[in-house]
Each structure stands twice: as structure tokens, then as C-alpha cells.
Amino acid sequence: MGKIKETSTNNINKQYIIECDTPYAISQIGGRWKLLILCQLEGGKKRFGELHKSICNITERMLTTQLRELEKSNIIKRTVYAEVPPRVEYEYTEMGLELVPILKQLGCWGARIRKITKDESSED
Numbered sequence: 857m858g859k860i861k862e863t864s865t866n867n868i869n870k871q872y873i874i875e876c877d878t879p880y881a882i883s884q885i886g887g888r889w890k891l892l893i894l895c896q897l898e899g900g901k902k903r904f905g906e907l908h909k910s911i912c913n914i915t916e917r918m919l920t921t922q923l924r925e926l927e928k929s930n931i932i933k934r935t936v937y938a939e940v941p942p943r944v945e946y947e948y949t950e951m952g953l954e955l956v957p958i959l960k961q962l963g964c965w966g967a968r969i970r971k972i973t974k975d976e977s978s979e980d
Contacts, residue, residue: 930952
């Protein structure tokens with residue numbers, strides 16, 4: 857894969873994201889799968905297979921990619937146990953645990969918005 861030019865729109869947009877706190881925070885947890893992964897980890901440690909089964913239609917490759925990104929952001933940690941067969945567990949880091957109440961509040965807001973949207977569409 858080639859290197860992205862410094863003058864590309866994508867590179868310029870990344871710079872804006874890095875400079876502004878809210879977009880930067882959202883970029884760390886945004887996307888199609890990361891929030892679903894984080895919701896699954898609210899109940900505690902999960903093995904890769906458990907996560908894969910609990911998130912409908914995610915491929916193993918995508919799950920691995922998203923877990924690595926969350927780990928790189930220090931939101932979750934990966935623990936490998938020296939067993940046969942190998943066992944790997946994922947859980948929130950201390951910094952990731954700070955995110956849980958924020959995600960719960962965001963979920964409440966989403967439920968309210970969904971209800972309003974549903975009510976408005978049923979009136980039409």
C-alpha cells in the first residue's frame with residue numbers, strides 16, 4: 857500500500873481531527889463495529905470467539921482489525937494466556953472504563969432520538 861501524500865484531503869482532514877478534541881475522541885471509537893465491541897465488553901472480559909459470535913455479521917478479519925485499533929488507542933487490553941490451546945481475552949483498560957458511563961449516556965440519548973424519529977414517521 858502506498859504512502860498518502862501530505863497534501864491529500866484525507867491527510868488534511870486527519871490533521872483537523874487531531875487538533876480538535878471531540879472529533880479525535882469520536883475517531884477513536886467511531887466506525888461500524890467498535891461501539892458494538894465496546895458494548896459487548898461492558899459485561900467484563902470476553903474471548904475472541906465470544907466476541908465474534910455475539911456481533912452479527914462481523915468477519916474475523918474485521919474483528920481483529922477493530923480490536924487492534926481499540927488496543928492501540930489504549931481503550932481495551934489484550935491478555936494472552938500461555939495455554940494449549942492458546943487463550944486470548946479482551947477487556948477495558950482503566951482509561952476505557954472511563955468511557956462506559958459516556959457510552960451509556962449516549963445510548964440513552966440514542967433511545968430518545970429513535971423514539972422521536974419513530975413517532976414522527978408514524979404521524980406521516
